[in-house]
Amino acid sequence: MNAPTDQSMNTSRRTFLKTAAFIAGGLVIAFSIPYAKRFLLPGKEDAAGDAKMPEPNAFLRIGTDDTITVLLAHSEMGQSIWTTLPMLIAEELDADWSKIKVEHAPAAPAYAHTAYGLQITGGSSTTWSEFDRYRQAGALTRALLVQAAAQKLGVDAATLKTENGKVISGDQQLSYGELAEAAAGMETPSTVKLKDPKDWKIIGKATKRLDGPEKINGSAIFGQDIHIDGQLTAVVARSPVFGGKVKSYDDSAARKIKGVKNVVQVPTGVAVLADNYWTAKQGRDALKIDWDLGENAKLDSAQMLEDYRKLAGEKGLPAAKVGDSASAIGKAAKTIEAEYTTPYLAHSPMEPLNCTVRIGDDSCDVWTGTQMQGTDQQAVAKITGLKPEQVKIHTVFLGGGFGRRANPAADFVSEATHVAKAAGGTVKTVWTREDDVKGGYYRPMYLHKARIGLAADGQPMAWEQAIVGQSIMLGTPFEAFMIKNGVDATSVEGVADSPYLKGIADHTIELHTVKASIPVLWWRSVGHSHTGFVMESLVDEAAHAAEQDPLVYRRELLKNHPRHLAALNLAAEKAGWNQPTAKGIGRGIAVHESFGSYVAQVAEVSVEEGAVKVHRVVCAIDCGLAVNPDSLKAQLESAIAFGLGATLQSQITFKDGQVQQSNFHDYQVLRMNQMPKVEVHIVQSTEKMGGVGEPGVPPIAPAVTNAIFALTGKRIRSLPIGSQLA
Numbered sequence: 001m002n003a004p005t006d007q008s009m010n011t012s013r014r015t016f017l018k019t020a021a022f023i024a025g026g027l028v029i030a031f032s033i034p035y036a037k038r039f040l041l042p043g044k045e046d047a048a049g050d051a052k053m054p055e056p057n058a059f060l061r062i063g064t065d066d067t068i069t070v071l072l073a074h075s076e077m078g079q080s081i082w083t084t085l086p087m088l089i090a091e092e093l094d095a096d097w098s099k100i101k102v103e104h105a106p107a108a109p110a111y112a113h114t115a116y117g118l119q120i121t122g123g124s125s126t127t128w129s130e131f132d133r134y135r136q137a138g139a140l141t142r143a144l145l146v147q148a149a150a151q152k153l154g155v156d157a158a159t160l161k162t163e164n165g166k167v168i169s170g171d172q173q174l175s176y177g178e179l180a181e182a183a184a185g186m187e188t189p190s191t192v193k194l195k196d197p198k199d200w201k202i203i204g205k206a207t208k209r210l211d212g213p214e215k216i217n218g219s220a221i222f223g224q225d226i227h228i229d230g231q232l233t234a235v236v237a238r239s240p241v242f243g244g245k246v247k248s249y250d251d252s253a254a255r256k257i258k259g260v261k262n263v264v265q266v267p268t269g270v271a272v273l274a275d276n277y278w279t280a281k282q283g284r285d286a287l288k289i290d291w292d293l294g295e296n297a298k299l300d301s302a303q304m305l306e307d308y309r310k311l312a313g314e315k316g317l318p319a320a321k322v323g324d325s326a327s328a329i330g331k332a333a334k335t336i337e338a339e340y341t342t343p344y345l346a347h348s349p350m351e352p353l354n355c356t357v358r359i360g361d362d363s364c365d366v367w368t369g370t371q372m373q374g375t376d377q378q379a380v381a382k383i384t385g386l387k388p389e390q391v392k393i394h395t396v397f398l399g400g401g402f403g404r405r406a407n408p409a410a411d412f413v414s415e416a417t418h419v420a421k422a423a424g425g426t427v428k429t430v431w432t433r434e435d436d437v438k439g440g441y442y443r444p445m446y447l448h449k450a451r452i453g454l455a456a457d458g459q460p461m462a463w464e465q466a467i468v469g470q471s472i473m474l475g476t477p478f479e480a481f482m483i484k485n486g487v488d489a490t491s492v493e494g495v496a497d498s499p500y501l502k503g504i505a506d507h508t509i510e511l512h513t514v515k516a517s518i519p520v521l522w523w524r525s526v527g528h529s530h531t532g533f534v535m536e537s538l539v540d541e542a543a544h545a546a547e548q549d550p551l552v553y554r555r556e557l558l559k560n561h562p563r564h565l566a567a568l569n570l571a572a573e574k575a576g577w578n579q580p581t582a583k584g585i586g587r588g589i590a591v592h593e594s595f596g597s598y599v600a601q602v603a604e605v606s607v608e609e610g611a612v613k614v615h616r617v618v619c620a621i622d623c624g625l626a627v628n629p630d631s632l633k634a635q636l637e638s639a640i641a642f643g644l645g646a647t648l649q650s651q652i653t654f655k656d657g658q659v660q661q662s663n664f665h666d667y668q669v670l671r672m673n674q675m676p677k678v679e680v681h682i683v684q685s686t687e688k689m690g691g692v693g694e695p696g697v698p699p700i701a702p703a704v705t706n707a708i709f710a711l712t713g714k715r716i717r718s719l720p721i722g723s724q725l726a
Contacts, residue, residue: 027061027062027144027145027183028059028060028184029059029061029137059071060089060137060141062141062145062176062180062183063180064177064178064180064181065177066096066165066175066176066177067099067101067177068089068090068093068095068099068100068101068165068176069100069101069102069103070085070089070100070101070103070134071102071103071104072102072103072105073105073111073113073119073130074121074130075369075373075395075401077121077371077399077400077401078399078400078401078638079126080209080211080634081121081127083207083208083209083210083628084127084631085126085130086102086210087202087203087207087628088134088135088627089134089135089137089141090138090202091135091195091201091202091203092135092136092142092194092195093139093141093142093162094162094163094164095165095176096165096166096176099165104395104396105395106373107119107373107376107391107392107393108389111373111374112374113125114129114130114133115129118372118374119373119374119375120371120375120406121371121372121401122371122372122406123526123595123691123694124596124597124690124691124693124695125595125691127627127691127692128689128690128691131627131689135194136192136194139193139194140188140192141183142162143189143192144183144184144186144188145162145183146160146167147186147187148179148182148183148185149174151182152174152179152182153174155169203625203627204627205628206629206630207628209631211397221396221397222351222397222398222399223351223354223355223356223367223368223369223396223398224351224354224430226354226356226367226396226428227428228426230425230426231356231358231425231426231427231428232261232262232273232274232280232423232425232428233275233279233280233427233429233430234274234416234419234423234427234428234430235271235272235429235430235431235432235435236266236268236271236284236415236429237270237272237287238268238269238435238439239291240291240293240438240657240658241291241293241296241297241658242299242440242657243295243296243517244291244292244293245291245292246269246270246291247290247292249265249270249287249288249289250288250289251270251287253286254272254283256286257274257279257282257286258279260272260273260274260279260280260282260283261274262423263287264419264422264423266415266418269289270289271419271422271423273419273423293657295517296517296657297656298657299517299654300654300655300656301343301445301652302653302655304445304514304516304654305447308341308445308447308469308512308514309447309449311512311514312339312447312448312449312512313449313466314512315510316466316467316468316510316511317511317513318487318508318509318510319467319487319492319495319496319509319511320492320495320496320497320501320508320509321507321508321509322501322507322508323462323505323506324506325453325464325506325508326508328453328462328505329451329452329453329462329464329506331453331461332453332454332455332461333454333455334453334454334458334545335453335454336450336452336454336538338450338538338541338715338717339450340450340533340534340537340717340718341445341447341448341719342446342529342534342719343652343653343719343720344442344444344445344518344520344652344654345523345529345646345650346436346437346442346652346661346667347401347402347404347442347523347524348402348436348650348664348667348669349400349401349402349404349405349436350399350400351369351399351400352430352431352432352433352435352436353405353430353436354369354428354431355367355368355412355413355416355417355428355429356368356416356426356427356428357380357417357419357420357426357428357429359384362390363390363391363392364381364384364386364390364391364392364417365394366380366392366394366416367394367396368393368396368412368413368416369395369396369397369398369399369401369405370398370405370413371398371403371406372405372406372408372410373393375407375408375410375477376393376410379413379417380393380410380413380414383414383417383421384417384421402642403524403526404521404523406522408476408477412429412431415429416429433663433664434662437652437661437662437667438658438659440518440519441519441520442518442519442520443520443521443523444469444470444471444520445469445470446467446468446469446491446530447468448468448495448530448534449465449466450463450464450465450466450534450538451463451464451465452464454542454545458542458545458546458547458548459557460500460504460542460557461504461505461506463500463504463506463508464507464509465508465510466509466512467491467495467509467510467531468511468512469491469514470513470516470518471483471488471490472490472491472520472521472526473488473490474488474513474515486511489527490526491511491513492509492511493528493531493594494527494528494531494532494535494593494594495534495535498531499557499558499560500539503560518654524639524642524694524697525594525595525694525697526694528694528695528698529643529646529698531698532590532592532698532701532702533698533702533719535592536698536702536703537702537706537715537716537717539554539557540588540702540706541715544709550588550589550706550710554568554591555568555569558591563598563622564593564598566622566685567598567599567600567621567622568589568591568600568620570620570681571589571600571601571602571618571620571681572589572600574618574679575589575602575604575616577589581604584608585604585605585606585615585711586604586605586606586607586711586712587602587603587604587605587707587710588602588605588702588703588704588705588707588709588710589601589602589706590699590700590702590703590706592698593695594691594694595691595695596624596690596691597621597622597624597690597691597692597695598621598683598695599620599636599695599696599698599699600620601618601619601696601700601703602617602618602703603616603617603704603706604616604617604676604707605704605707605708606711607712609726610723610725612721614648614674614704615676616679617640617676617678617703618679618681619640619678620682620683621636621680621682621692621696622682622687622690623682623689623692623695624685624686624687624689625685625686625689626682629682631692632682633680633682635692635696636680636692637680638696639693639694639695639696639697639700640676640678640696640697640700641670641675643698643701644674644700645668645669646701646719647700647701648674648721649668649720649721650667650668650669650720651719651722652667701719708721708725712725
């Protein structure tokens with residue numbers, strides 16, 4: 001997705017659908033990306049692209065009041081696409097930015113992701129995947145408005161120009177609203193010309209968030225804010241052990257609580273329905289349930305880790321294999337052997353899960369913050385017996401997602417639908433924070449076992465690494481595409497394709513996929529969340545074993561990887577890597593590519609009485625074109641905070657089948673007083689666009705632990721750091 005060099009893009013009727021449509025006295029533009037099919041998963045050829053005439057993927061509406069409404073095929077969950085995608089349209093449309101309004105699109109096959117073939121927000125993919133079609137929509141709309149103005153003024157369209165929501169002819173100006181109805185009747189042009197990047201006025205410029213004011217003044221609507229007349233609120237009692245079932249329950253005490261209206265059993269447990277959340281929670285607490293805990297009642301994460309350790313010593317499935325690593329290691333001048341572990345992690349978005357469902361005779365309405373509308377729609381249709389098109393998903397703002405609200409199992413939406421169906425009314429099902437922490441769909445626990453052979457000059461000459469953990473793709477629609485020969489690509493990404501290994505003649509990466517009853521899911525930065533930590537720690541170990549500066553060592557290993565080097569060098573320069581640190585401060589560095597972006601970070605830390613304090617993080621990113629630099633910087637600051645929590649203190653553990661953590665007092669995320677000073681620098685790049693929401697997470701853990709080693713000489717190989725330095 002480079003910035004275009006050929007600015008003339010075909011917009012024939014095969015590429016664009018009819019644009020002559022009236023809605024509320026305005027102009028509606030339906031548009032699709034002409035080359036979407038090349039990105040699709042196997043078997044998804046009919047979901048998008050030009051193999052068949054597609055349904056509208058997204059819409060741009062211009063009202064007679066000059067308002068311009070952009071419908072997003074993706075969900076706004078804090079990553080600022082509510083602003084970034086309209087910027088693309090506004091740029092080509094020459095729109096009046098003050099007139100831009102935004103809405104979430106409904107759930108429909110027409111809104112399928114151009115790369116994934118289903119409606120989803122994830123993989124840090126929204127901006128690059130929509131870069132072409134949103135600009136095309138703006139350019140097409142502008143062309144139709146110019147045609148309408150030319151006809152109205154009786155002039156040649158080539159003599160007209162557009163600016164700030166107006167078509168201009170000499171001293172005459174016509175607003176887009178004035179032209180909207182006439183433009184709706186214009187013949188679609190066969191081609192539209194996109195702007196040359198040198199003429200961009202909006203793209204690449206820092207732009208304030210369109211959703212900022214309503215989120216500041218409290219008028220923004222999140223799932224928790226939904227209230228439908230006559231609705232009840234439900235809280236569900238779920239098994240304390242994954243896979244457990246209700247044997248029997250006594251709801252007599254719950255029903256005596258004033259405001260409790262009903263108690264119903266659903267597949268996931270027992271739901272108490274009441275006038276409000278607090279009453280429903282009190283009712284749930286009063287339930288007496290006899291659970292059949294099933295075969296997972298003895299689940300213990302400490303024992304699981306021991307089992308992982310044994311597996312790592314056995315032969316695994318090859319994820320990457322070049323040469324004869326075992327023989328080469330035997331000839332090494334020096335050998336490094338290390339084991340790294342990372343725990344289960346909860347997503348813990350600030351807004352716990354919730355979903356409001358209203359079931360009618362021939363329709364169903366669902367209000368929720370979701371990252372995967374299409375999957376949720378299909379799940380609701382199956383439960384209610386309705387057709388998917390009879391299920392309307394109302395996407396509201398998401399109070400954080402990080403992957404949790406993009407669940408192929410549609411767990412929380414399905415549960416809410418079952419509750420509403422059993423209750424026979426409109427119900428908002430709400431998860432408590434404890435429900436969220438204990439409710440599963442975690443980032444899996446992983447163990448890495450590595451052996452690295454160094455040559456006499458300190459450079460790695462052989463590399464062996466075994467990875468043990470659960471697959472997040474098994475049983476999902478992505479399984480056929482992401483799991484090849486038993487290897488889940490997300491379990492080994494960042495290792496099997498590491499740039500460090502490309503220059504090593506003998507290397508072997510093996511995977512052991514563990515099948516466990518713990519539900520797992522992608523977590524912000526997915527597999528890179530553990531592989532980035534391990535690889536950048538191992539390279540740091542190699543640098544110190546070779547008695548070389550960690551930055552110089554990385555530069556040599558990455559000499560054929562210019563984008564890694566660009567981010568690495570910029571971060572090092574801005575951090576003052578070659579300058580001495582203050583007394584009691586250690587400095588560490590890491591660089592990692594994920595989701596098409598290259599991020600380097602330098603962390604400055606201190607350790608006092610065993611407690612780690614991160615004082616400063618300098619971050620550099622090469623993501624190609626930065627559409628909105630302000631949003632980019634905010635996302636990297638967010639990723640660093642998110643990753644720091646997992647680095648320092650977050651973990652999910654199991655004993656006797658039960659999750660040991662329950663709320664933020666024992667599942668600790670980063671506190672405000674732990675937030676370091678963060679400096680973000682952008683590599684000026686014309687390379688292919690990458691993502692931004694997730695790539696800032698992987699480097700932070702190794703940057704911090706490498707800094708700890710530089711300061712104390714102690715190598716941290718297990719996260720979270722916790723009390724390891726006490």
